Each structure stands twice: as C-alpha cells, then as structure tokens.
Amino acid sequence: METTQQATASAFVESIKAQFPEQLKQSRGTLVGNASYLNFPTQREEDWKYTGISFLQKEKYNFSRFTETIDISAFRQDKNAALIVFVNGFFRSDLSSELPEGLQFSDSVNHEFPEIGERKNMFTGISDAFFTGGIHIQVKKSVEKPVEVLFLSAGGQSVSVVKNHIEISKSASARFRFLFRSADSSSYLTNSITTIHVSANAQFELDQLQFESPAATHYNRTDVTQHRDSKFSINTFSLDGKLIRNDLNIISEGENTETHMRGLYMVNGQQHVDNHTLMDHRVPNCYSNELYKGVMDGKATGVFNGKVFVRRDAQKINAFQSNANVLLSDDARINSKPELEIYADDVKCSHGSTTGQMDEEALFYLRARGIGEESAKKLLIRAYAGEVLDAISDESFRLYLEELIDSRFHWNNV
Amino acid sequence: MAYEGDELLDEITNSEYKYGFVTNIESEMAPKGLNEDIIRFISAKKNEPEWLLTWRLNAFRQWQKMTEPSWAHVDYVPVDYQDIHYYSAPKPKKELSSLDEVDPELLKTFEKLGISLDEQKRLTGVAVDVVMDSVSVKTTFKEELAKHGIIFCSMSEAVQEHPELVRKYLGTVVPVSDNFFAALNSAVFTDGSFCYIPKGVRCPMELSTYFRINEAKTGQFERTLVIADESSYVSYLEGCTAPIRDEHQLHAAVVELVALEKAEIKYSTVQNWYPGDKDGKGGIYNFVTKRGICLGDHSKISWTQVETGSAITWKYPSCILKGNNSIGEFYSVAVTNNKQQADTGTKMIHLGKNTKSTIVSKGISAGYSNNSYRGLVKIAKGATNARNFSQCDSLLMSDKCGAHTFPYIEINDKSAKVEHEATTSKIGEDQIFYCNQRGIETEKAISLIVNGYCKEVLNQLPMEFAVEAQKLLAVSLEGSVG
Structure with missing residues (x-):
C-alpha cells in the first residue's frame, strides 16, 4: 500500500517528470519510474528530524535552458582559473573556458551513472532519473590552477539537477571550486550530487560556495571514496539560500588516508542550513578532522549532524570532530548532534560541540x-x-x- | 537484635551473579498475560481506590495503541507481553528463614566484595524498604523517619494512607502516555516506594530500597515517587539485584521525582542485575523511565548511576528544569561486558531562567558488548542564561566491543551556553605497563585505572555505595583482559 509519504513524493516527482526534456527520458530508462517510490522526507525521520521541507509540495519547478545573455563575470572569483559553467543544470560550452592539460572533461549527461543505493532519499532518486548535466572529469595528472565550476540558476522556478563525477588518478593532485550562485532572487531548486574518487597517493581539495538566492532550496550530496595514502579536503561555505541541506559521506578505503572536513554556515532571516556528515573509517591507520562553525541571526536555524564511524578492526584511527555555534538573536536556533560510533578499541576519537553568544567582554574590550x-x-x-x-x-x-x-x-x- | 529481614537484606545487597539463587516464597500469581481483567485483578488485590483503577485502565488503553520503540542502539529478542505474570506476591506469613540457605559460594563472593555479613548489619545508617517481587516485605526505620514527618513507605501503602499526595503527583512527571514502557508500567505497576519530605526537613539518613526480581517469569514493574517539599533535602539510594534466570526477564520501572522550591533530591542507583552469561543467554531487560522535575525556584535534582548489570539497558534519567535557578545533574558510569548492551544517558530540559545542568558520563565496554550514550540538552526559548556542560567519555577494552555517543543538542535561546565533549579511547597500555612494572598484575591494574577513570562519578555516591560500586566495577570487568 502506498503511504502518504510515498504519495507526496510521487506527486512531487511526477511534477518534475512532467517537465523533464523528452529527448533525455529515453536514455534514463527505468530510473524515471523508480524515482517515485521513494518517501518524501518528513521530520519524523531521524535524518530529517530538524529539517522540514513540506513547503516543496507547493512548488512547481521546470527545466529551462536559459538562453538570454548573462554576464557571468560577477559570479566567478578567479578570472584566471579554468571555468566550467552550468546554467539551470545544463552545460554551457559558450561560457566555459579552455581546460588545462591533464583534465579529461565531458558533460555528464553523456554518461551513465549507477543508481544511488546507500542512504538514498527522494533527492537522490530525482537525481538518478532527471539529471541534465554536470562535470564528468578525470584528473590524469596534477593540475596547478584551480578549476572553477559555476552552477548558475536564472529565470526563476527552475530546477537544476546535476550529477558530477570527479576521479583523481594515482598520485595526481587538483583543486576544484564549486560556486552555486543565482542571477536573480527568485525561487528555484538545486539538486547537486557529486561522487569523488581519490586514488592512491592523490590529493584533492574541494571548496564549495553556496551563495544562492534567498528563496532557493539547495540539496547537496557529496560521496567521497579515498584510497591508500590519499588526502582529501572539503570546505563548504553556506552563506545564502532559503534552505540548504548538505549530505557529505566520506569512506576511507585505504590505509594512511588524511581527511579534512570544514564548514562555515552563516545565515539570517528565515534561513535554514542543515549539514549532515559521515566519516566512515573502514581500514586502520587513518586520520580525519572535522570542523563546522555556524552563526545564526534573525530567525535562522542551523542543524549539524556529524557522525564518525569506525569499523571493526579499523585500528589506530585518529578522528576528531568539532562543531561551534553562535546565536546572535533571540529567535535563532541551533540543533547539533555530533555522533561517534566506534567498534575498534585502539583509536583516538573525540567530538565537541559548543554553543554561545558573542563574547560581551571581548566586545567591551574593543569598544x-x-x-x-x-x-x-x-x-x-x-x-x-x-x-x-x-x-x-x-x-x-x-x-x-x-x-x-x-x-x-x-x-x-x- | 536483628530481625529476620536482615538476612534477606544481606543476601540481596551485594553479589556478583555467578551464583544466582531463588528464594522460595510461595507466590500468589496472576495468570499470564495482560488484559483489562488482569489490571482489575491487580487493582482489586491492592484494594485500590476507583480513580487509580481508571488511571491504570487509561494507561493500558494508551499502551495498546503504542508501538515498542526501536531507535535505541540495542538488539534483543522481542518481549512477548502476553507471556508474563503481571502480579506475584509472597504470602505475608512466610519469609526467608536463615543464612544457611545462602550458597557458600555466594558468601565467598561477598568476601571478594569485601563486605562481610556482619558489616552489612552494622550499616545502620541506612533505612531499607525491601521490595521483593513487587510487594514490600519489610519496612524499617519508619518510626525514626516519622518523627521528622517524613513519609517513606511502599507505594501500595501510600495509596491507602496518603491518597491525596499520590493522586496529586502520580504521573505528573512521567505522564501515562510518555512512552511505551512508561504506559505499560502505569497500567500494571504492582508496587514501589513512596517518599515525601515535608517543608524544611533535611532527611537525617540515606533512604534506600533494594529491588529484587525473584519469581521466575514475573515482570517487575516498580513505581517510585519522591516528593521533596520546599527547602527540604533527601538522598535516595536504589540498588538492584536478581538471581540467574534462563529466560529474559523484563523490568519496566518508572521513577518520578518532584522538587519544590529550594528542595534538593539526590538519587543514586547501583544497578547490578543479572547480565546474562558469556554468550548473552538470559539476563534482564532493563527498560526504565526515570525523570525528575525541578518545579520550584532554586531546586536541584542530581542523578548518579552505576550501571553494571542487565542484558539490555534502556534508561535515561532526566531533569526538567522548570523553576528559575534550578540545577540538574547527571553522573553515570555504565559498564558492559560479554554480550551486554546499554543505551543510556540523560535529558536536560531547560525551561526556567538561569538554569544549570551538568552531565558526566563514563562508558566502559568490554568483551562483545555495545555501550551507547544518548542524551538530549534542550534549551527552550525564554530560558535565559541557561548553562550546560556535558562530558561523555568511552573506554574500550576489547577489539570486539563498541562505544557510541549520540548527543542531541537543541538550542532555542541565544543567551545559552552549551558545551559538549566526548572522547573514545583504549585503556592506556603505558598505564598498564607502569603498574605491571611495579608488580601490580594486569587485572588489578585495569581495575585501578578504571576506578580512576570513573572517580568523578563515584565521588558523587554516598560512602557505602561508593565502596560497593568500586568493587562491583572490578568484578564486572573480570576476565575482560584480552
């Protein structure tokens, strides 16, 4: 029997499906049908306990290739960086620049992706079935220059469904920057899913800037697999948007990996930012460090749920996690849930969570x-x-x- | 001279459950199963007033609509609630006769714990209300307490003699529909302890009850209610023991504490029920709801627990800090060994202004066990200047066990200051080496290190409990050195 949650989800998925470009439907095959069996996330689920998205039911989004001319210079940071541009989830070769040697790039719409199996939800289902583009990159050898990927939304009521795949070859290194920006202050939905493979001895840094329109909803999921002796850093800055949800899952599959996860969320008004992270240590002798900091003003809400998972026999793990929050106004809220789940004994794991306000004494000192x-x-x-x-x-x-x-x-x- | 009850006490206060034993007291049992008739039977047996029966039936109807919670990090064979005797009372005339019935091996264990039977008898500062299979067998020191106007009796007695107090406070801290097990308890509780400290009275002695699950296949449903009136103080001890059983036994108790203005309640527990054998066979299911409310301004509730027993522990002693300037404290040591599973922690709900709470939790996992801390710190809007400090440490003693921390922190007021920290680590090899070098064998060294690690919590226990608890830790971790 179909539950209410399923009914709600399939209604939402159907509304997106109706808008989905005909020519792409063929290539997605059965996944288009599969998307609707998933549940619509409600606050009764542990994963969505503090984040309500029921307002999405009233929204009608469409897939639109925005064809008007846009000056993208305002949205990029580094004029010298290599640039790849997506507008409303569609690749724009006319706006993108030449890529440095060592990168093998193509639009992910030309690729097939396996269905997301673990921790799937309505958004991953939508992504599997309806993605319209994204970067599909193999970093074959080290690239000095940072690569900027601009995901721009324009025109209002658009839905951008992007699927990215980045593979860093053995011993290569690269720095990527994902810029999620908006050309106007309209309402829209961004659904971005990225899988990253960091091969043995490789290094990768990903900076994500989420500076969306104040009416935008953003679902972001990043799944990372790290192999032997690799290093991975991710820095996520959530600065604007109506609702931002980030799911970050990192699996350490080889020994001697190093992982850094950092996040900064600064929100005001009615905004809501939810960061869920999972660090899965499957093998021994690894290091991970996590630091998420938040500032909540106005009626904003922050959510942090970080989990460190140390599997059986994954000995000699050093895993640290820290979450700090500052509430600036009477109506601001924070829900923090740092978790440790440890099945090996020779480990050093810790987490800390603090919440406070601006230090009156420091303020007085300065004044x-x-x-x-x-x-x-x-x-x-x-x-x-x-x-x-x-x-x-x-x-x-x-x-x-x-x-x-x-x-x-x-x-x-x- | 000591009366018969003392021997009984001696047996049940301390023991390591290698040698469980059954006291043969003829029971008057209700048939197995649970329905409205059983509830009426219990209520009638206890000669309860009409309002209480209605209250029970209401709880039962709510319970029927509820489902057993599954969110805890524990895994167990489901309980068949229709396969339990919900009432069994020892016949009042017959009591345990002499020390001869005690297994000599058990006496050895007492010796190991360092508490001789004679010494036990001398622990005269402790008044004990023995709860044996749901009905209070003996109440001591009642007269002494009565002089101060303190009421300390079994719940069934309180229902008869102080119905106005019971009716006023029962179910106010833990409502009948609070959770699955609380609702079950509300419907079928058979007995428990009741305590009322009048205005301005400082209770002259530590009050204590010892629980014991005795009759085979009886669920134990205790209901404890402690009320500290304005400016009063009470320290309440609870110790738990149970003999060996092959089949899982269910324990779903409810404890409610009410602290009025400027009152202070200190509630200490040493829980050492049968944890099951090495393969996880047998053992008690401990599904307990404990909650206190700081109703008045400047009141304080402090929970201290040492949890070493039970196959499954599901227990979250909580504080609702409603009065302004009220204080909540939670100190816990949870030890799991072999196949034990514990999911325990606390909730601190800050509602009043300038409220403070402290959480110190020490988990120790050994063998194949799983030990989780699950806690909630909630600062409601308007609870200005609330302060919380939480520290949750886990110690892992084998490579097959697990230690987990699941803290929930919900803050809705900007003036709140909340800190939480948790660490997980192995017992220090260099520390053990240091001890070994000085001629202390590994088993003793571990006991030493563990006791040092738990010191912060053990220090909160009343003297005689602290001694007992330290030895209990050593006994619980016996053979865990791999």
Whole structure:
C-alpha cells in the first residue's frame, strides 16, 4: 500500500517528470519510474528530524535552458582559473573556458551513472532519473590552477539537477571550486550530487560556495571514496539560500588516508542550513578532522549532524570532530548532534560541540579602545570564522569569501 | 537484635551473579498475560481506590495503541507481553528463614566484595524498604523517619494512607502516555516506594530500597515517587539485584521525582542485575523511565548511576528544569561486558531562567558488548542564561566491543551556553605497563585505572555505595583482559 509519504513524493516527482526534456527520458530508462517510490522526507525521520521541507509540495519547478545573455563575470572569483559553467543544470560550452592539460572533461549527461543505493532519499532518486548535466572529469595528472565550476540558476522556478563525477588518478593532485550562485532572487531548486574518487597517493581539495538566492532550496550530496595514502579536503561555505541541506559521506578505503572536513554556515532571516556528515573509517591507520562553525541571526536555524564511524578492526584511527555555534538573536536556533560510533578499541576519537553568544567582554574590550560597535562585532565574527577560512589554501579565494560574508550581514542590527 | 529481614537484606545487597539463587516464597500469581481483567485483578488485590483503577485502565488503553520503540542502539529478542505474570506476591506469613540457605559460594563472593555479613548489619545508617517481587516485605526505620514527618513507605501503602499526595503527583512527571514502557508500567505497576519530605526537613539518613526480581517469569514493574517539599533535602539510594534466570526477564520501572522550591533530591542507583552469561543467554531487560522535575525556584535534582548489570539497558534519567535557578545533574558510569548492551544517558530540559545542568558520563565496554550514550540538552526559548556542560567519555577494552555517543543538542535561546565533549579511547597500555612494572598484575591494574577513570562519578555516591560500586566495577570487568 502506498503511504502518504510515498504519495507526496510521487506527486512531487511526477511534477518534475512532467517537465523533464523528452529527448533525455529515453536514455534514463527505468530510473524515471523508480524515482517515485521513494518517501518524501518528513521530520519524523531521524535524518530529517530538524529539517522540514513540506513547503516543496507547493512548488512547481521546470527545466529551462536559459538562453538570454548573462554576464557571468560577477559570479566567478578567479578570472584566471579554468571555468566550467552550468546554467539551470545544463552545460554551457559558450561560457566555459579552455581546460588545462591533464583534465579529461565531458558533460555528464553523456554518461551513465549507477543508481544511488546507500542512504538514498527522494533527492537522490530525482537525481538518478532527471539529471541534465554536470562535470564528468578525470584528473590524469596534477593540475596547478584551480578549476572553477559555476552552477548558475536564472529565470526563476527552475530546477537544476546535476550529477558530477570527479576521479583523481594515482598520485595526481587538483583543486576544484564549486560556486552555486543565482542571477536573480527568485525561487528555484538545486539538486547537486557529486561522487569523488581519490586514488592512491592523490590529493584533492574541494571548496564549495553556496551563495544562492534567498528563496532557493539547495540539496547537496557529496560521496567521497579515498584510497591508500590519499588526502582529501572539503570546505563548504553556506552563506545564502532559503534552505540548504548538505549530505557529505566520506569512506576511507585505504590505509594512511588524511581527511579534512570544514564548514562555515552563516545565515539570517528565515534561513535554514542543515549539514549532515559521515566519516566512515573502514581500514586502520587513518586520520580525519572535522570542523563546522555556524552563526545564526534573525530567525535562522542551523542543524549539524556529524557522525564518525569506525569499523571493526579499523585500528589506530585518529578522528576528531568539532562543531561551534553562535546565536546572535533571540529567535535563532541551533540543533547539533555530533555522533561517534566506534567498534575498534585502539583509536583516538573525540567530538565537541559548543554553543554561545558573542563574547560581551571581548566586545567591551574593543569598544573601550575606540572601535565602533559595528566594526567590533564584525571583527569578532571574522575572527571566529577565520578558523575555517584559514584552511583555504588559495588566499585570493579566502579574501573573496570574507567580502561576501561582510556584504551579507549588517552587523549594526546584531 | 536483628530481625529476620536482615538476612534477606544481606543476601540481596551485594553479589556478583555467578551464583544466582531463588528464594522460595510461595507466590500468589496472576495468570499470564495482560488484559483489562488482569489490571482489575491487580487493582482489586491492592484494594485500590476507583480513580487509580481508571488511571491504570487509561494507561493500558494508551499502551495498546503504542508501538515498542526501536531507535535505541540495542538488539534483543522481542518481549512477548502476553507471556508474563503481571502480579506475584509472597504470602505475608512466610519469609526467608536463615543464612544457611545462602550458597557458600555466594558468601565467598561477598568476601571478594569485601563486605562481610556482619558489616552489612552494622550499616545502620541506612533505612531499607525491601521490595521483593513487587510487594514490600519489610519496612524499617519508619518510626525514626516519622518523627521528622517524613513519609517513606511502599507505594501500595501510600495509596491507602496518603491518597491525596499520590493522586496529586502520580504521573505528573512521567505522564501515562510518555512512552511505551512508561504506559505499560502505569497500567500494571504492582508496587514501589513512596517518599515525601515535608517543608524544611533535611532527611537525617540515606533512604534506600533494594529491588529484587525473584519469581521466575514475573515482570517487575516498580513505581517510585519522591516528593521533596520546599527547602527540604533527601538522598535516595536504589540498588538492584536478581538471581540467574534462563529466560529474559523484563523490568519496566518508572521513577518520578518532584522538587519544590529550594528542595534538593539526590538519587543514586547501583544497578547490578543479572547480565546474562558469556554468550548473552538470559539476563534482564532493563527498560526504565526515570525523570525528575525541578518545579520550584532554586531546586536541584542530581542523578548518579552505576550501571553494571542487565542484558539490555534502556534508561535515561532526566531533569526538567522548570523553576528559575534550578540545577540538574547527571553522573553515570555504565559498564558492559560479554554480550551486554546499554543505551543510556540523560535529558536536560531547560525551561526556567538561569538554569544549570551538568552531565558526566563514563562508558566502559568490554568483551562483545555495545555501550551507547544518548542524551538530549534542550534549551527552550525564554530560558535565559541557561548553562550546560556535558562530558561523555568511552573506554574500550576489547577489539570486539563498541562505544557510541549520540548527543542531541537543541538550542532555542541565544543567551545559552552549551558545551559538549566526548572522547573514545583504549585503556592506556603505558598505564598498564607502569603498574605491571611495579608488580601490580594486569587485572588489578585495569581495575585501578578504571576506578580512576570513573572517580568523578563515584565521588558523587554516598560512602557505602561508593565502596560497593568500586568493587562491583572490578568484578564486572573480570576476565575482560584480552
């Protein structure tokens, strides 16, 4: 029997299916039908306990290849970086630049992807069936220049379903930057799913900037597999959007891997940011470190759920996890759930979670030295966010983020 | 001179469950199964007033609509709720006669625990209300307590003699529909302890009850209610023991604490029920709902628990900090060995202003066991200047066990300051080596290190419990060194 949740999900999926370009339907085959059997996530599920998305039921989204001219220079950070552009989930070769040697790129719409089996939900189902593009890249040898991938939404009520696949070959290294931006302040849905394979002895850094329109909904899932002696870093900055949900799953499959997960979420108004992370240590002798920091203003809500999983016999694991939150207003909220699930004994694992407000004494100290209230608050928040920002290896990108953060908040109201 | 009850006490206060034994007291049992007639039978047996029967039946009807929770990190053979005797009472005349009935091996265990029977008898500062298979057999020190106006009696007695107090507070902290096991308990509870400390009274002694599951195949459904009136203080001890059983036994108790203005309740538990054998056969299912409410301003509730027994533990002693400036504390040591599973922790619900809570949880897993901390810290909107500190440490003693931490932190007020930290690590090899080098054998060294690790919690226990608990830790971890 179909449950209400299934009925809701299939209604939602059907509304998307109806808009899905005919020519793509053929290539997706049965996956188009499979998407609708999934449940619509409700807050009765542990995974969605603090994040309600029922408002999506009222939304009607469409797939639109935005053909008007857009000046994308405002959305990119580094004019020298290699650039790949997607608008509303469709690849735009006219806006993209030449790619450096060592990268083998194609639009993922030309590829077949296996159905997402583990931890699937309605969004992964939609992605399996209805993706319209994405990057499919193999990094064959080390690339010095950062690669920028711009996912732009424009025109309103659009749905961008992208599927990315990045493979870093043995001993290669690369830096990628995903920029999720909007050309206007309209409502739309971004559904981005990325799988990353970091081969033995390879290094990969991914910076994600989620600076969507204030009315946008963003579902993001990143599945990473790390092999022997590899290093992977991910930095996620969630700065604007109505609702952002990030699912990050990292599996360490080879020994001696190093993993860094960092996140900064700064939201105000009615915004909602939910970060779910899972670090799955399957083999011994690995290191992982996680740091997520949040600032909530207005009526914003932050959710953090980080899990460190150490499998049986995965000995000598050092795994650390930390989540810090600052609430700036009376109506701001935070729900934090750091988890450890450990089945091996010779490990060092810890997690910490703190929540507080702006330090009155530090503020007083600055003000007593003639620094205005607004500047003082800005300074304190910057210092607080600095711990995450400092992890970015590219200084110009870090400065760019700092500017974005300043432009977002009007600290005099804090 | 000591009366008959003392021997009984001696047996049940301390033991390692290598040698369980059954007390042969003729029971008056209700037939197996659960339906409205059984509830009426229990209620009639206990000569209860009409309102209580209605209350029970209401709980039963709610229970029927509920499903057993499955979110805990435990795995067990489901309980057949129709295969349990919900009432069994020892016939009042017959009591356990003498020490001769005690297994000599058991006496050796007592010796190992370092508590001689004579010494036990001298622990006169402890008043004990013995709950044996659901009906209070003996109540001691009642007169002494009565002098201070303190009411300390069995729940069934309280229902008869102080119905107004029972009616006023029963089910106010843990409502009948709170959860599956609480609803079941509300429907079928047979006895338990009741305690009322009047205004301004500081209870002169540690109050305690010892529970014992005795009759085969009886579920134990205790109901405890402690009320501390304005400016009063009480320290309440609870210790649990049970003999060996092949079949799983269910224990679904409810404990409710009410602290009025400026009152303080300290509730300590040493739980050492039969954990099942090495292969996880047998053992108690411990599904307990414990909750206290700091109703008045400046009140305080402190939970301390040492959990070493039971096959499955599902227990979250909680505090609702409703009064302004109220304080909640939770100190816990949970030890699991062999195939034991524990999912335990606390909830701190901050509602009043300037409320404070502290959580210190120490988990120790050995053998093939799984030990989880699951806790909630909730700061409601308007609970200004709330403060919480949580620390959850886990110690792993074998490569086949698991240690897990699932804290939930929900903050709805910007003035809140909440800190949570957790660590998981192995028992230090260098520490063991250090001890070995000084001629301390590994087993003793581990006991030493574990006791040091738990010190923060053990220090919260009243003196005699602390001694007992330390030895209990050593006994529980026996043979866990791989």
